[in-house]
Every structure is written in structure tokens, then in C-alpha cells.
Amino acid sequence: MHPATLIAIPAASLLLASAAAPPRAGQWISTATIVDVSAPGMPAGAVAMMKGKPRSHSYCLTQKQVEEAPEEMFRQTEGQCQYKKFDMAGGKLDSVAVCTGGMGKMDMTMTGTYDATSYQSHNVMRFSGPQGSMTMTAHVTGKRTGNC
Template sequence: MKRIIMAAAGAALMAGCSASNDADADGNGEVSIKEAAKQAEAQGLRPEPGLYKATITMTGIEIPGMPPEMAGHGAGLTTTSEYCLTEEDVAKGYEEMMKRGQNGECSYERFRLAGGEIDAVMVCKTPEGTARMEMAGTATPTTSDFTAKMAMNFDGAGEGTMSFAAKHERIGDCKVK
């Protein structure tokens, strides 16, 4: 589940530099990672290479059968990580960057970016079943700030939801290895 959240957060940052509307080029009702990437590349916009900090905060979780005393459990839990986008990463284009961490298991039902506003629905296949995540927020070449709500099957307990807020920001240059 953490992999899906990080993949969605990364995809939003990588795609956030685009300024177009609907990316479903083939009209099949599903926006593939490749279609989203081509849409972003067509705009000629890319994220800036550099060191980024990702802060993800859980804002809610609802699982069927969860005891009342567990209500709000996990809300406010924050994870922070750093990652580097090199010139090579950016040069590979959006398609490769958006696939990072997704193993080809995700596609978009909807992918819209206009005026720095993100509106997307990503669907991922997981060992537990299908996870559907709605995302909305803003993005620039050096930041993204969005909220997401994911619905999925929680280990046989049934369909539940998890909500989180994610912020990515460029904090400097990548460290030399």
C-alpha cells in the first residue's frame, strides 16, 4: 500500500508540470501512463532536476468492521523521504519517470492538468486487489501539493478508504556520489 501512495505522489509531481486537459488520446476511456507522459512532453515542460523532499500525511482511514475506538487511528501520521531527480531521469521523459515504483501495474481513468491544477484518478492492481485513487491539487516544475483518497480491499476486511495529503518540493541539488 505504501508503494502505491509513493507511486501516486511521484506521478503527480512528474506530471504536474503539464498544462493540458484530457490525455486519453486513443479514446478508450483509460489514460495510460504512456498517454499521460506524451501529454506532458508535448507541453515542453519538465520537472527541474534536483533533490526533492516528499512529505506524506495520512488524513483518514475507514475500514469495514473497524472498532469505534480505532476511529481516526493513523490520522496525522507523517512520513518524509528524499529522492533525487537527475538530468538523466528528466531526459528519459515523463513516461519512464511516471512508471517509477509502479511496475506497469497502474493506469489512469482520468488525467487532467490545467493551469497547474491536478485532477486525476489512478487505478493500480495490487496483490490485495484493485486500488483506485482520486487526486487533486497543484504543481509547478519544483513542487506539488495534493490530496488523495484511495479505495481498496483491506486484507479481506472489505472495501475501505484511506486519505492523505502529499507535498513534494525541490530542496537543492542532488548530492554527488
């Protein structure tokens, strides 16, 4: 599982609810920026290449997703993710997931805020696998851009 893929996808899933009203179905864009990387043994140049470069992902949120299973937005990753915790209420997000894939295991926490047309989150991803361990932190924002 490629780390950049894992960052963009959780960001997409955060758009899902609002404190006063449900999220608005429609076209959304999420942007994830890696702000910190801790990877023992990784060359400094490789770490520098990962940090600070925004990656955006555009997608259509359906009314069915809004109403029935907003957490399903996380399932667009390569590999399998399961929630240990998923709370979205009162304009706040608090989520913990475990994912497996080609790189091994990833534990991910997300905390953030949201409303019907935007969100922001702080995501921490801890990878462990045959190639060692790595922790990445990302800042993720998203907004509704119109109809699908």
C-alpha cells in the same frame, strides 16, 4: 500492496510539471499524511494508528523523466498501475489511476496544484479486495531540495 506505500508513491509523482516552466530535475522529497480512513469493521485503534502520521519519501527526478514521461513516477508502487486519466497543465493536477497488488484493487484520484519546485495534492484511495474495502484520504506535499 501496503496502504502506506501507496500513499507515498503517488505523492512522489506529483512533482512533475509547472505552469510557467517544467519541473526542475533534482532531489525531491514528498510527504504524505493520511487525514481520513473509512474501513468498515476495522477497530478504531487501527484507524487511529494510520491517521496523522506523516511519511516522507526522497527521490531523484531526472531530466529524462521530466521531459518524456512524468506520470512514470507513479510506477514505483508494488503492483501495477494504469491511468484512466492524467492531466497536468496550468499548475493543476487531475489524475485517476487503477492499481492492483497484494491487497487487491485500488482506485486512486489525485487533484492538486504544482509549480517547478513544489506541489500539493489531495489523494483519495479506494481499496477493494479479499479482506474487504477501505477508503483513505491523504494530503501530500512535495518540494525540490537540491541537486541529486
